[in-house]
Amino acid sequence: MLIISPIPAFNDNYIWMFHSPDSRDVFVVDPGDARPVEQILNRHDLNLAGILITHHHFDHTGGITELTSNRNIPVYGPDNQKITGITHPVRDHDTVELSACQFQILSTPGHTLDHIAYFTDSGEDKKPALFCGDTLFVGGCGRLFEGTAEQMYSSLLRLASLPDNTRIYCAHEYTQANLTFARAVEPNNQKLQEQVMLVAGLRSENRPTVPSTLRKELDTNPFLRSDQPEVIQAACDRDPSSSASPIDVLRVIRAWKDNF
Template identity: 45%
Template sequence: MRLQPLPARVDNYIWVLRNDQGRALVVDPSEAAPVFEAANSEDFSPAAILLTHHHADHVAGAAPLLDRWTGTPVYGPDDDRVGLPVNAPADGATFAVDDWSVQVLHVPGHTRTHIAFFVRSAGNDPVLFCGDTLFSLGCGRLFEGDAAQMENSLGRLAALPPETRVCCGHEYTLANAAFAAVVEPDNAALQRRLKEAKTMRDARRPTLPSTIGSELECNPFLRCDQPAVVGAAARRLGRAPAGHTETFATLRAWKDGFSA
């Protein structure tokens, strides 16, 4: 198996997971050209197209891909705004594509119909395609959901095996790290991750995928039960937060207006 992020637009990644038979899962194609280029140079074709949510920077390239690879199955949310006929599996449903087992998790918050794909195959670490719900060291903005929804969605993803490779939709790691370091300045795992990410970006390499294990150690949005994170939220509020959800909501609102 080969897992590859294709840079697209300003900071998007289109994810391609390929097997040894030249078949691939193509995830969140914001545009078609990077996929065409990779397929031409590396000789693969899509076995399925996976869409996490309806935003144009995640679906705009799907139609041109279908023009070239007619009949390729498309899996995505039950949302007319996707603009394409899709298979929309129920929450928790599992389907097979070639030798991949793909489980769908409904994770509203960023959008009301956002989904994630948890992909397993024999002999490989599992892979999570999480769109704009979970980011490396961060999480998505609450465009259509509320804090309780997003906290619950992130909790579902955080419960996946720690070795799960986290494939999110954007290269936001350094910007997220700057915020995370303000929330938890004494987090040694976070400092190591930041140093590693800087080295990767200096070399023009993606900082992704991350892993669930790393996010649990470093991502403040998955650490709302930790004293340092609760303390940071309390200082922001001027009082103790009422619980994990208010801690999360405080962090998310803080991050919305944050600049390093």
């Protein structure tokens, strides 16, 4: 079991911190900025025991050098020379034990080619937890900066196969914008309407909308619903040349979202 907390960074990033309830040794995921991490460590008298990286973008890696300058700690991440400071490269299907929990490494290309996610079946409250970086967001998915729609579809399909009660710890507070787009794609989705109202209440109080659950994303996130009739119809209306296959639907709605 873990205690998992968000550390806000930049305008909308979340650096995730986790540790065992009986330990002051913590791990952080995607520290793009060292300063807020150091502030939390000092405020709560915690010890940084390691770092997890999901992909090479600087807003996820920028704090590695400073956080490790005076610490001899492991840095787990993709086997990518673009990332300075990785001490423990990990690959698809690898497992690592952190804070007495076993994490499985999942390759999730699409947003970037090197993207990975970390999954454990014993996260907070003993519920499954997924640190998915920028592959899957609440109500959305990452832009296709390096990968293809086919790669992203395969990655999302893989995440969709995890247990329904998996908590989704993504790296950005993009939820309101994502759900505004989701409503354009699927205006008749009642569960989506309920999610919009819930998120509006949270953000009005400046509270995080993350984590979500996989079940909620399967019900409301159009990028996990590219095989659903209303999503298919929206994609075909947007691009009449679409083949209506799930991969092509994802391609169309991702391009639509890019310019929404």
